[in-house]
Amino acid sequence: MDDIDRSIINNLQGGFPICEHPYAVVAEQLGIDEADLLQRLQQMLEKKQLSRFGPMYHAERLGGGLSLCAMRVPEADFERVTEQVNAFPEVAHNYARDHEFSMWFVLGTETPERIEETCQEIEKVTSYRVYNMPKKQEFFVGLKFEV
Amino acid sequence: MSDDTLKLDELDRRIVVATQAGLPLVVEPYQHVAEELGTTAEDVMQRMQRMLESGIIRRIGAVPNHYTLGFRGNGMTVWDVPDEKVVEYGEKIGSLDFVSHAYHRPRFLPEWRYNLFAMVHGANRDELKHKIDAIAELLGADNRAHEVLFSTRILKKTGLRLVPGS
Numbered sequence: 498m499d500d501i502d503r504s505i506i507n508n509l510q511g512g513f514p515i516c517e518h519p520y521a522v523v524a525e526q527l528g529i530d531e532a533d534l535l536q537r538l539q540q541m542l543e544k545k546q547l548s549r550f551g552p553m554y555h556a557e558r559l560g561g562g563l564s565l566c567a568m569r570v571p572e573a574d575f576e577r578v579t580e581q582v583n584a585f586p587e588v589a590h591n592y593a594r595d596h597e598f599s600m601w602f603v604l605g606t607e608t609p610e611r612i613e614e615t616c617q618e619i620e621k622v623t624s625y626r627v628y629n630m631p632k633k634q635e636f637f638v639g640l641k642f643e644v
Numbered sequence: 645m646s647d648d649t650l651k652l653d654e655l656d657r658r659i660v661v662a663t664q665a666g667l668p669l670v671v672e673p674y675q676h677v678a679e680e681l682g683t684t685a686e687d688v689m690q691r692m693q694r695m696l697e698s699g700i701i702r703r704i705g706a707v708p709n710h711y712t713l714g715f716r717g718n719g720m721t722v723w724d725v726p727d728e729k730v731v732e733y734g735e736k737i738g739s740l741d742f743v744s745h746a747y748h749r750p751r752f753l754p755e756w757r758y759n760l761f762a763m764v765h766g767a768n769r770d771e772l773k774h775k776i777d778a779i780a781e782l783l784g785a786d787n788r789a790h791e792v793l794f795s796t797r798i799l800k801k802t803g804l805r806l807v808p809g810s
Contacts, residue, residue: 535670
């Protein structure tokens, strides 16, 4: 990764234009050519330095439900519960964390009502309580991550 | 329903499905999407512009991967601050350059007392600790308790299904 890659990351976390030749517009702003920009983006995606390039959608405004949920699962039961929780297609990400609240997952559902229903279904299958922690407010920035 | 929930029609939804994993890396990406969906680039661009203006698209650009970019000390920090000040502190913490997301979330007393979450990123655990100390200092006496939860394992990572049928 060189200075140009860093400049791409630092300058392109938002504001990508909607126009016929957007990569050409951005390349000119960065002082490189379009083919170089496309190739570098491709490489950074392949190396997973970028996890994505494109529009970031707002799940709730698309009409769906989104929430962060936590469970207190003891080590002895962790594998079983992991399997049961992961089997739900509504579970998008699931992380083990070093805390008594040991399992943290994101639910994404096609309707807001499905969040609460899915939590109840997970509780029924696993016999553990699901702590549903939807965001009450988001303090979003995200445009200033510098490398 | 809030007024920021723009009504999406079938083609809008197909644009979401076609682009949620990424924009094509070709010189005319919107044209590329349009051809896939059987419409014109002009139509795709107008619809995406409308979704951007209404906040359905948060932004268009690169999503950096903190971990592979060398930020190996990442922690979910959780804070117990007075409810009446959570917005003020959320905004302050959310604007720090080492915090990628901050959220106000519900407490579950007595087991879970924390109402403010912040994802903190550092080059390593030491640097992370300094950054968390900086947040604690910013909160002062209003930091009634806090913890850092490190992820030990990714159990699942499939991504969101944003619209029905996607």
